[in-house]
Amino acid sequence: METIEITPKTYERDRLYEKYEGLIETDFNLNRTLVSYQANKNEPFIGWFKFKEGFSQKLIRYFIDKYHPKPGHIFDPFAGIGTTLFAARELGWDATGVELLPVGIIAMEARLAADQVTGDELIEAIQEFKDRFDESRNPAFQIKHIPITKGAYSEETERALCNYIDYCETIGEKFIKTLFKIAVFSILEEISFTRKDGSYLKWDYRAGRRVGKRKFNKGRIYSFKEAIDNKLTRISRDMNSVDKSELPLYIKMTDFKDNIPAIIQGSSLMKLPEIDDKSFDFIMTSPPYCNRYDYTRTYALELILLGYDNDDIKDLRQKMLTCTVENKEKIDMLRNLYIRLGKYSDFEEIIAVYNDNKAMQEVNSVLDELNNRNILNNKLIPRMVKNYFLEMAFIIFEMERVLKHNGIVVMVNDNVRYGGEEIPVDLILSDSADSYGFTVRKIWTLPVGKGNSSQQMSDYGRTELRKCVYIWEKE
Ligand SMILES: C[S@@+](CC[C@H](N)C(=O)[O-])C[C@H]1O[C@@H](n2cnc3c(N)ncnc32)[C@H](O)[C@@H]1O
Numbered sequence: 204m205e206t207i208e209i210t211p212k213t214y215e216r217d218r219l220y221e222k223y224e225g226l227i228e229t230d231f232n233l234n235r236t237l238v239s240y241q242a243n244k245n246e247p248f249i250g251w252f253k254f255k256e257g258f259s260q261k262l263i264r265y266f267i268d269k270y271h272p273k274p275g276h277i278f279d280p281f282a283g284i285g286t287t288l289f290a291a292r293e294l295g296w297d298a299t300g301v302e303l304l305p306v307g308i309i310a311m312e313a314r315l316a317a318d319q320v321t322g323d324e325l326i327e328a329i330q331e332f333k334d335r336f337d338e339s340r341n342p343a344f345q346i347k348h349i350p351i352t353k354g355a356y357s358e359e360t361e362r363a364l365c366n367y368i369d370y371c372e373t374i375g376e377k378f379i380k381t382l383f384k385i386a387v388f389s390i391l392e393e394i395s396f397t398r399k400d401g402s403y404l405k406w407d408y409r410a411g412r413r414v415g416k417r418k419f420n421k422g423r424i425y426s427f428k429e430a431i432d433n434k435l436t437r438i439s440r441d442m443n444s445v446d447k448s449e450l451p452l453y454i455k456m457t458d459f460k461d462n463i464p465a466i467i468q469g470s471s472l473m474k475l476p477e478i479d480d481k482s483f484d485f486i487m488t489s490p491p492y493c494n495r496y497d498y499t500r501t502y503a504l505e506l507i508l509l510g511y512d513n514d515d516i517k518d519l520r521q522k523m524l525t526c527t528v529e530n531k532e533k534i535d536m537l538r539n540l541y542i543r544l545g546k547y548s549d550f551e552e553i554i555a556v557y558n559d560n561k562a563m564q565e566v567n568s569v570l571d572e573l574n575n576r577n578i579l580n581n582k583l584i585p586r587m588v589k590n591y592f593l594e595m596a597f598i599i600f601e602m603e604r605v606l607k608h609n610g611i612v613v614m615v616n617d618n619v620r621y622g623g624e625e626i627p628v629d630l631i632l633s634d635s636a637d638s639y640g641f642t643v644r645k646i647w648t649l650p651v652g653k654g655n656s657s658q659q660m661s662d663y664g665r666t667e668l669r670k671c672v673y674i675w676e677k678e
Contacts, residue, residue, distance in 0.1 A: 215565040219630040223646060227629075230647040233672065237262050238615065238649060243286070247441035248317060251434070252310045252389045254284045255399065256498070258489055258615055263290035266487060266613045270674065275484030278605065280471040280598060281524070284310035287487045288464040298464035299483070301471045303522060304498055306388065306505045308468050313385030315463060316378040322443030328379045329435045336370055338363035338428060344372075349513045351403070352503050354410050355395040363427035364394070368508070382438060390430040391504040396421070402497040402527070404504070470522050472537065472594060475601035476544055482605045489615035490598065491526040493591040493628055498523060524598075525590040528583035532590055537597060549600065556638045557596040562631055566592075566624070573622040584621050595632055600639045603677055612641065612675040618668040629671040641675035648672075 236242045242259035243249045249260055263286060267277075274295035279287040282300030284307050292298050302308055342365035348355075356364060367387055374380040392399055396410035398421045406412050407421040425433075467474050491498070499506065499520040506516055520529060541550035557563070570585035579585070602612055618628045633643045649670040 212565070212569055215562040216625075216627055216630070219562045219627065219634055223630055223633060223643065226643055227646045227648060227669075229650055230672070231650050232265065233262075233647060233649045235649070235651070237265065238670075238672075247444070248314050249284065249286060249289065251313065251385055251438060251441070252284055252306075253392065254307070254310065256489075256491075256496070257283045257286050260286055260290035262615075263287050263487055264294065266672070267291060267294060267296075267485070270611045270613065271485045275607075276482065277485045277487060278483040279486065279488045280475060280602065281488050281490045282311070282466070283307050283489075285314060285464065285466070288466070289314055291485075291487070292462050292464055295462075296485075297462065299467070300464060301467045301469060301474045303468070303470050303519070304502060305468070305509055305511075306502045308466065309381075309385060309388055311464070311466050313381050315466075316381035316385075317438075317442055318463075319378040320376075320382065320442070322439050324376075325379065325382060325435075325439040325442060328374070328376070328383070329439060332370065332383070332435070333432075336366070338366050340366055340369075342366045342369050344368040346507060347510070347512060349503065349507060349516065351500060352507050354412055355397050355404075355504055357396075360394050360427050367427070367431065383435070386431060386434040386438060388505050388508070390425070390427075390434050391508070393425045394427050394430050395504060396424065397504065399501045401501070402495055403500050470524075471601075472524070472533065472597055473540060475598065475605065476540060476546060476549070478601075478605045480604055481607045484607055484610050486602055486606060486610070486612045486614075488613070490595065491524050492617045493526055493588060493619050493626065494617065495527055495587070497527045497529075524594050525587055528581050528587050530587060530590060532586075533594065549604075553596055553600045556600075556635065557593055559638070560592070560596075560631065560635060562627070562634065563592050566626055566631070569624050570621060573624060578622040580622075588621070588626060592631060592635070596635050596639075599632065599635050599641075603636070603639045603641055606677045608677060610677045611644075612636070612673070612677075614673045614675070615671070616673070617670045620668055625666070625668065627669075629669055629673060633673055633675070636673070636675045640677065642678050644674040644676050646671050646673050 236259070238258055240255050240257045240259065242261050243257065246260060276297040276299065277287060277291040279300040282288060282302040285300060288298035288300045288311070302311070339362065342362060344365045346361065346365060364387070371380055371383050374383060396407040397404040405419055407424070408418045409424070497520065499516050503516065511519070520527065521531060523530065538550055541547050567585065567589050570579065570588055573579050574582055574585055606612070616628055616632065619626050629646050633646060637643055
């Protein structure tokens with residue numbers, strides 16, 4: 204009888220695993236606290252704004268020390284609130300970052316403003332605020348809510364918040380004004396009925412909105428006055444007491460205030476191709492993960508305070524690196540950009556390499572099949588995954604181009620799973636990096652990987668997904 208060879212559906216991913224297996228290693232120093240925002244909470248400056256998607260300053264110091272202790276020029280194409288930029292500059296580096304989310308830009312501007320103001324000047328401004336602020340007036344400023352933020356604050360809190368915005372407009376000194384603004388952006392969650400929860404805002408039952416099966420109580424909701432007083436006090440305290448004790452001696456002696464990181468607001472997909480070849484020595488970054496996390500919904504309260512309406516938010520979502528099912532393809536826009544910049548051959552090269560990635564094709568076809576069998580909980584997951592890797596292909600190509608010889612990339616990212624199918628983001632991205640000219644040095648994994656939803660765990664068994672830090676070198 205004729206035997207039919209059946210190629211397993213994981214053949215290409217298994218092959219990739221074999222290719223990189225020797226480079227995958229657990230780094231026991233990479234505990235959750237070091238990698239995540241947790242370690243920043245009590246740190247001066249970086250801890251003002253709770254940006255849970257950020258990594259810790261300690262992590263930056265750890266990898267700089269390990270791979271590039273000699274200062275040069277560092278770059279982060281997904282800068283967030285600027286953890287890479289500011290931690291590195293304290294070690295004597297020049298720094299450049301790109302960030303699309305206005306909230307991150309405001310946090311970075313506030314960090315720079317703090318260099319221009321003394322703690323005593325801020326204390327004086329806080330005292331004036333305490334003397335003059337009247338939270339019960341009829342405010343001129345009004346928040347224009349969108350459906351997902353309506354009812355986020357009690358009437359009293361919303362009035363106080365709007366009065367505060369009015370008050371900020373009366374502050375003459377621009378750096379003090381910036382610091383007052385970051386203070387209010389940093390308390391929106393604690394004064395609201397909402398909790399940031401991955402891809403949406405979770406509502407406390409006290410908001411009186413329709414609630415799900417389980418009544419959610421977020422715990423204490425702060426009054427505006429208490430929250431803002433605490434935050435302003437924290438900011439002035441940090442500015443008066445920077446603890447440099449953990450930093451090396453030569454850094455303690457340096458005044459890095461004149462070393463101002465370059466912050467570029469916009470999409471990395473659009474900005475990177477405009478940066479000169481061989482501009483940077485080191486890239487430390489963490490792109491959005493391929494996990495449906497929606498920054499525009501998570502930061503909706505902050506965005507509407509900046510005047511974003513529903514259409515602006517949708518528009519911003521489309522510009523983000525694809526990581527939600529709503530993201531549409533950006534390929535036409537990218538083609539036009541590369542043509543406009545006279546770099547169409549780069550565009551063709553990027554696409555050719557992407558099309559050649561067999562493991563990627565395997566993931567795409569398996570997800571399509573699962574979709575046809577109605578196994579995925581959203582029909583658009585295959586499109587999201589496909590575009591995530593396509594856009595990351597552009598980013599990786601450009602990172603290689605803007606790095607100097609012997610430059611290093613350190614990238615933090617998680618693997619994901621859909622419909623029970625593991626997507627080895629670490630291997631696929633590292634293999635793309637290899638194709639675009641990098642040498643993959645290491646794929647460090649965190650000691651405890653990430654499971655998945657309890658539903659998926661019980662359906663598909665408890666295989667852990669790797670959380671990784673990839674090290675790529677331009678040789
Ligand atoms: C995982 S977070 C990085 C956090 C950062 N490491 C920090 O410590 O603050 C990913 C960031 O990428 C940003 N982002 C998403 N799409 C982008 C794009 N196309 N261009 C630039 N930044 C983008 C998000 O707004 C988010 O701040």
